[in-house]
Amino acid sequence: MVRVIMGVKGTGKTKQMIELINSAVHSENGNVVCIERGGKLTYDIHSKIRLIEASQYDMTDLTFMKGFISGLYAGNYDITHVFIDSLPKIVGVDANDHSVEEFLDWLNNFSEKNSIKFTVTISADKELAGEGVRKYF
Template sequence: MIKLICGEKGAGKTKKILDMANDTAKTSKGTVVFLDKDDSHKLGLSYKVRLNDMSEWRVSSDNELVAFIKGMLATNYDITDIFVDGIVKISGHPVEELANFFGCLERVISDKDVSVVLTISKDSAALPDFLAKYTQI
């Protein structure tokens, strides 16, 4: 399942996704992963949440991010939740150009019991149509 946290810059998306990751880690029976463009939020995450700094892994496009997620899921069957803060910053593309990314992500997790939550710096009313099917929180 893919869920979105939307809002303009400064709307509290990062705080919300950090809190969600920490709350999920308290009750999860599996591994909770947090993907971020850097490690600036490491102090805001519980030790139970696995932080991956995308700059450390040199992930800088939507295709590379999908490949990274595939690799994580292929090597760790215990991953139950993936939180991605700032998909636009990580991918280097505006949200309007991420239809392929979301399609690929949906296919990757379709037969797995994995929840993915992503933040998007855009008001929900201004999102492209291809994102309408995903739950907004």
């Protein structure tokens, strides 16, 4: 399952993400991971959440992100939920680029094969989102 939270800056995406992350600690039976850029969630999320600061890994594109997620799972089969905060900012792509839709489809397939939930935030106008992104709202 992939869920996308999308909206322009200031619409409460991060607040909603923090609430979902903190509730996942109590509702998930496995490990919960959050990938972010900038360390802004450090003090807002539960200490049991594995927080990954993406800029330490020089993620330059969505192919790198696919490998990173695959590696995370290969190293820990107990992961049940991965949160990705501000996907386009982490990998440096435009939110409306077709590659984001392709990545979300890949993520959905990965999710189904491995029984992992993914929640992704994208900072952009949701009215401009393509159908490939909208299906994950």
